[in-house]
Amino acid sequence: MPVGEKHGFLARTLIYVVLIAGAALSAYPFYWMLVIATRTRDAVYEMPPAILPGPELIANMSHALERIIFFRALWNSAVVSASTTASVLFFCSLAGYAFAKFDFPGKKWLFLLVLGTLLVPQQLSVLPNYILMSKLSWIDSYKAIIVPGMVSAFGIFWMRQYIGASIHQELIEASRIDGCGYFYTFVRIVLPIIVPALATLGIFTFLNTWNDFFWPLVVLKNNENFTIQIALQQLFSRNDSIDYGMIMAATFFATLPLLVVFALFSRWFISGLTSGAVKS
Amino acid sequence: MMNAGVSASPAAVPARPWLTERRRSRIAAYLFISPFFILFAVFGVYPIFFTFYLSMYKWNGLGDMKFVGLKNFELVLTDPTFWTSFFNTFLMGGMGTIPQLILALILAVALNSAFIRGTKFLRAVYFLPNITSIVAVTIIFSGIFANKGIANYVVSLVGLGPYAWTVQYWPVKIAVAIMVIWRWTGYNAIIFLAGLQSIPGDLYEAARIDGANRRQLFLHITVPLLKPFILFTTLISTIGSMQLFTEPYVFLSQGGTGSTREEGVTMVIYLYSEAFKNSFFGTAAATAVILFVFTIMFSLLNTWVSRRMGGEA
Numbered sequence: 401m402p403v404g405e406k407h408g409f410l411a412r413t414l415i416y417v418v419l420i421a422g423a424a425l426s427a428y429p430f431y432w433m434l435v436i437a438t439r440t441r442d443a444v445y446e447m448p449p450a451i452l453p454g455p456e457l458i459a460n461m462s463h464a465l466e467r468i469i470f471f472r473a474l475w476n477s478a479v480v481s482a483s484t485t486a487s488v489l490f491f492c493s494l495a496g497y498a499f500a501k502f503d504f505p506g507k508k509w510l511f512l513l514v515l516g517t518l519l520v521p522q523q524l525s526v527l528p529n530y531i532l533m534s535k536l537s538w539i540d541s542y543k544a545i546i547v548p549g550m551v552s553a554f555g556i557f558w559m560r561q562y563i564g565a566s567i568h569q570e571l572i573e574a575s576r577i578d579g580c581g582y583f584y585t586f587v588r589i590v591l592p593i594i595v596p597a598l599a600t601l602g603i604f605t606f607l608n609t610w611n612d613f614f615w616p617l618v619v620l621k622n623n624e625n626f627t628i629q630i631a632l633q634q635l636f637s638r639n640d641s642i643d644y645g646m647i648m649a650a651t652f653f654a655t656l657p658l659l660v661v662f663a664l665f666s667r668w669f670i671s672g673l674t675s676g677a678v679k680s
Numbered sequence: 681m682m683n684a685g686v687s688a689s690p691a692a693v694p695a696r697p698w699l700t701e702r703r704r705s706r707i708a709a710y711l712f713i714s715p716f717f718i719l720f721a722v723f724g725v726y727p728i729f730f731t732f733y734l735s736m737y738k739w740n741g742l743g744d745m746k747f748v749g750l751k752n753f754e755l756v757l758t759d760p761t762f763w764t765s766f767f768n769t770f771l772m773g774g775m776g777t778i779p780q781l782i783l784a785l786i787l788a789v790a791l792n793s794a795f796i797r798g799t800k801f802l803r804a805v806y807f808l809p810n811i812t813s814i815v816a817v818t819i820i821f822s823g824i825f826a827n828k829g830i831a832n833y834v835v836s837l838v839g840l841g842p843y844a845w846t847v848q849y850w851p852v853k854i855a856v857a858i859m860v861i862w863r864w865t866g867y868n869a870i871i872f873l874a875g876l877q878s879i880p881g882d883l884y885e886a887a888r889i890d891g892a893n894r895r896q897l898f899l900h901i902t903v904p905l906l907k908p909f910i911l912f913t914t915l916i917s918t919i920g921s922m923q924l925f926t927e928p929y930v931f932l933s934q935g936g937t938g939s940t941r942e943e944g945v946t947m948v949i950y951l952y953s954e955a956f957k958n959s960f961f962g963t964a965a966a967t968a969v970i971l972f973v974f975t976i977m978f979s980l981l982n983t984w985v986s987r988r989m990g991g992e993a
Contacts, residue, residue, distance in 0.1 A: 418790040422783075423805045426866055429820045430808065432830075436823055445828040495713040502709035514716065517724055521923060523948055524972045525727030527734060527955055527965055531741070532727070548723040551716045582708035611813035613926045614948075618956060629815045636819055637933050644823050651816045662811050666804045669811075670870060 433655075437461075437648035444644040460649035464635060469623055470650060473631035474657075480542055480627060481609040484549045488605045489598050491551035496559025497590055501572060511560070517553045522614065530618055544619040545627075549609060555601050558672075562597035563590065600672030603665050607658065628654045734965035741961050752966035762967070764942050765950040772853050772928070772946065773921030776860030781913060783861070784868035789902075791869065792876040803873070806866030817863055818930040822846075825855045825931075846932060852943040859927045864920075868913045875909035876902070911986050918982050922975045923948055947971050 436444050439454035464470060498504075499511050529548065538544040567590055575585040591598075613629045620626055626634065632654055636647055662669065735752055737745040756762050787806065791799060809817065825831045825845035835841035843851040883901055892900070928944035929952075945953075951971065955964035 415790045415793055418786060419802060422787045422790075422865075422869075423802055425862070426806050426809055429817075429824070429862065430812075432824070433820045444823050444826055447828070447830075447833045449830050449833070491715045495716050498709040498712035502705055502712075504706040504709040507709075510713065510717075517720060520724065520728065521919070521972060521975055523923060523951060524731055524968050525724060526951075527961060527968065528727035528730035529723055530955070531730075531961075532723075548719065551719055553716070553720075556713075556716060582705065582712075586712075607811055611811075611815075613813070613815055613930075614952075618952075629813050632815050632819060633930050633933075636815075636822070636930065642822075642826075644826070647819055648823065651819050655812055655816050658811055658813075659808075662804075662808070666807070667800075670803055670807060 430655075430659075433648050433652055436644055437652045439645055441643040441645045444648075456645055457649055457652075460643075460645040461653060463643065463646040464650035467646075468631045468635050468650070469626075470628075470631065470653070472624060473626050473628045474654070476542070476625060477610055477628040480545050481606050483542070483546050484609045485602050485605045487546070487550040488552055488555050489602055492555030492601065493559045493563070493591065493594060493598065494586060495551070495556045496561075496563050497567075497586055499556065499560040500564040501567065501569065514553045514556050518557075526615070526618060533619055539619055540621045540625050542625075545609075545612075545616055548615075552605070555605065558601055559594070559597060562594055566593055566597075596668065599665065600668050603661070603669050604672065606661070610658065731965045731968050734961060735969050737962050739961045740959040742959075748962065752962045753970070755963050756966050756970060761942065761945065762947075762950055765945045765947045768853070768928075768944060769922060769924055769946045772856050772860070772924055772944075773918070775853060775857035776864075776924075777914075777917045777921050779857075780861045780865050780917065781868060781910070783865045784872055784913070785910075787865065787869040788872035788876055791873050803870055806869055808866070809863045810867045812863070814859075814863065814926040815930055817859055818927050821855065821859045821862070822931055825851075831855070847941065847943065849943050852928075852932070852941070856924075856927050856931060856944060859931070860921070860924070864917060868917070871909055871913055872906065875906045879905045907986075911983065914982060914986055915979060918978060919975060922971070922978065925949055925952070947974075 432449070435450050435453050437453075437460055438457040439450060440456055443450050443454070495514075499507065499514075533539050533544045536543075538547075571589060572585060575589045576582075580588065610627075611629065612627075613633070616627045616630050617633075620630055623631075623634075632647075632651055635650055636642065734745075736747060736749055738748045738752070739745040791802060823829060827842065827844065831845060832842040835843065845851045845855045879902065883905075884897055887897055887901060924946045925948040928946055929949055932941050932944045947967065948971070951964050951967040954960045954967060
């Protein structure tokens, strides 16, 4: 119902119950992870479930560190995600700028082609890409993950929309008349204006790369090169009975950086999410 | 746009008359978009054709490739495990998608009608599950669905269970569906909320003056105007559920690397095992093609059904 409508007491109460239940269900598993991460390995089986955190977080984490190269995996994820993000931001804004502000033959069709690639599922190309990676000897290297993701169709679409709406043609022409080259105009005039769009796309890309599981699982073979997701899964599939205290501690510390990033940028992130949907 | 009025620019060097401003701007534009098309050609177009090509060959990834025509498709389509994965994908997809969208709609309507300060905070909380990696989500829920874990404790309160959530036919699917629901409900709620907020308030005003009650307002204004958003989320979650992989893969592989049980095998898990466990590259490629065809068919069907059910807006 629209804002401004008056609700009865009962309706209001119902609305609050729904909202709070939704929030509790969204947040509880995170909290529970923290509780288990700070308790002994059998805490997961205590019923009714434990409510408060315990003192075992450090012990659990040090068990996890004996099993996987945790910080190396975090570092791998950070390198891969940061390089992919930097590259996506650069190439997508460049291409988005061309599609928004330049006239050239085939523009319409090429842009449709960009959008069309969004419909092709990753699974359709995973085998040949794997074969390609092994031919290039890129298996087990950062390159196998970074290079295919260096530019994205969604990113181009996103940047074209934003640049189209926020950069005036006169500004570009003025810069050209002052003697700036096309690329210099892009770097000096366009980039500073589109910082909010870059921030949104950057967070999206970073999170997606950081959280990807399927492709890294295919191309990474060696412990030392695992991203954090693969390392966690490795930790989880030990053959002995699962020590939930240990695995939850590792999962907690692996999730923490994302929670911090999200807490800092959620405003941009959520507005970016919905403006993408409104357009489709 | 660009070429109208810029020919007088000093950048058009007279010494090279063929390189007009117009040509220069075109060259710049093509250069700017070329990285995408180069990467797409290498990692997008070529692989797609190669997948179709590979689907007609028998190959283990190392030795010689042997042409077998449509034999791979026959092998996949007569493999009971493939059909198990097919039905699993649709069961888990449906069980995950439908409640997810209904819950999201309820949450969005509630969020939209609350005049509380904390709406922004609540939106962030609802969205939290979506930014967490699926691996982390699955690990957390595996603890919840452990044999003596919370899930069994909760069902025991109503006199059910205990269930072996990682083994039994329906419990496996329910557990995976719950992970999917938990991860995506908030995302969809925020999309719906954006939709609700895009509906102009005077539409409601006008209808109310005409004597419409709350139910009529919802059915005749909210639902039709929200239709594009519902269509979008349905399509996205349908395509997503066709590609279900990580949740069942991680959930069922605990205690052994990737020993995925039949109860939770999905089409992508099937594809993955054919290629990277069994080295049957030909049948894996055929599976990829089949999966692609199903995705397109299902998306079209989905759009058609939603159009029909929604009626004329």
